[in-house]
Amino acid sequence: MSTDPSVTFDAPPRLDAEADVVVVGAGACGLVAALRARAQGAEVIVLERDASPTGSTSMSSGFVPAPATHFQRAIGVDDDTAARFTADIMAKSKGLSDAALAGLAARSIGPALEWLADTQGIDWIVLDDFLYPGHSRHRMHAVPEKTGAALLARLIAAAERADVPIVTDARACGLFIDDGRRVTAVEVTRPGGAREIIGCRALVLACNGFGGSRDLVRRHIPEIADGLYYGHEGNTGDALLWGEAIGAGLKHLTGYQGHGSLAHPHGILISWALMMEGGIQVNAQGQRFSNEHGGYSEQAVHVLKQPGGIAWNVYDERIHRFALGFPDYQEAVGAGAVKSADDVAGLARATGLPEAALALTLDEISGLQRGAGTDAFGRDFTGKPGLVPPYHAVKVTGALFHTQGGLTIGADARVLDRDGAPFPNLFAGGGAACGVSGPEVSGYLSGNGLLTAIAFGWLAGGAAARG
Known part of the structure; x- marks a missing residue:
């Protein structure tokens, strides 16, 4: 029997269980929605297709941008506002983002993080040792462990404390919708092929985007x-397919988050902080090919255009020691992905890069760092110390992390139809909903994924509980 997402415009034949709010997906978006709905007195069930929640949240850096929080003020950042953050989002996408959604996310994320801290015990720190590309203030929040896996673990623990059941090995495969366009039930497949039908008063789609469907990616984002x-294989576009079937509005399906720094072949994310601290990327000829400060998302496309679709991150001991503060980088060191050498000749031998070209590139950026000349790619090197031996390098490739387009939603994360009218009890957030990055890869501002997961999940949970 097929498990492809289906929609039945009729009453369910039976109900095996019921809940006020059913949430599809146990990532950051789904768990925040569930916690908010439960806090408002709703009975909630979270459906998770995997044997244990993992997904895109656990694979991410776990960093969440938010303005005007008391966590920022505690470290002296007292001039950030939702309006400033919205302006940064719109500037990164060159004005192509949905301005209403960008403003909604920017206004909601700070209260959402503070609510998670005050009511759910989720601790936040603000990363203030460097600015991520496109952000005008230090506003990147993280749990103390500074990983997405730790963020997800803390949300799962909060759900357990709140008595929110997370039903695993439960693939939501079908929706039942009545003639008033209300979702009345969700059909679930279980291991071995058994099927259950769960009734609901409201449904939250938090099942991410369609990056795991090669067919949908090829249809909507052929460039990648x-x-x-580098995302969860379960992100197969269920929300998108359901949306198409019920006449929901869809927007910015060509938008996505890429990343130009995935260790190859190890598959370990190398933080873009290395580039922001002064590192460079060179291709197999030992030559730079772009402005590394343009943004890590669009850098995926630049890297994939290089010979073999690879590049090398090149940096020095100062940056290496800085990067050791990131768990992913520690993993890369342990896996042998980081090559080290005392001089240019040694680095060329360790990486296979041509020594003469690599030496010329390093000489050029040394001059740029001293203020001699202008970078052909438009990067300003004068704000950080120059690269000096010993050197380090990591071979990387470009990757698709997650899609940014999806179902259109209103101010309470309620799904809208193609004419802009809301469905009565259907909500979406995170990768299931249209995000704030616009229609192009270059529109992705650092943290936009978890921004919309948590902000829109928080809004969806509150509205779903109210009915």
Whole structure:
């Protein structure tokens, strides 16, 4: 029997269980929605297709941008506002983001993080040792462990404390919708093929985007269709397919988050902080090919255009020691992905890069760092110390992380139809909903994924509980 997402415009034949709010997906978006709905007195069930919640949240850096929080003020950032953050989002996408959604996310994320801290015990720190590309203030929040896996673990623990059941090995495969366009039930497949039908008063789609469906990626984002997918394989576009079937509005399906720094072949994310601290990327000829400060998302496309679809991150001991503060980088060191050498000749031998070209590139950026000349790619090197031996390098490739387009939603994360009218009890957030990055890869501002997961999940949970 097929498990492809289906919609039945009729009453369910039976109900095996019921809840006020059913949430599809146990990532950051789904768990925040569930916690908010439960806090408002709703009975909630979270459906998770995997044997244990993992997904895109656990694979991410776990960093969440938010303005005007008391966590920022505690470290002296007291001039950030939702309006400033919205302006940064719109500037990164060159004005192509949905301005209403950008403003909604920017206004909601700070209260959402503070609510998670005050009511759910989720601790936040603000990263203030560097600015991520496109952000005008230090506003990147993280749990103390500074990983997405730790963020997800803390949300799962909060759900357990709140008595929110997370039903695993439960693939939501079908929706039942009545003639008033209300979702009345969700059909679930279980291991071995058994099926259950769960009734609901409201449904929250938090099942991410369609990056795990090669067919959908090729249809909507052909420029990255041949790139490596560094996301959860379960992100197969169920929300998108359901939306198409019920006449929901869909927007910015060509938008996505890429990343130009995935260790190859190890598959370990190398933080873009290395570039922001002064590192460079060179291709197999030992030459730079772009402005590394433009943004890590669009850098995926630049890297994939290089010979073999690879590049090398090149940096020095100062940056290496800085990067050791990131768990992913520690993992890369342990896996042998980081090559080290005392001089240019040694680095060329360790990486296979041509020594003469690599030396010339390093000489050029040394001059740029001293203020001699202008970078052909438009990067300003004068704000950080120059690169000096010993050197380090990591071979990387470009990858698709997750899609940014999806179902259109209103101010309470309620799904809208193609004419802009709301469905009565259907909500979406995170990768299931249209995000704030616009229609192009270059529109992705650092943290936009978890921004909309948590902000829109928080809004969806509150509205779903109210009915």
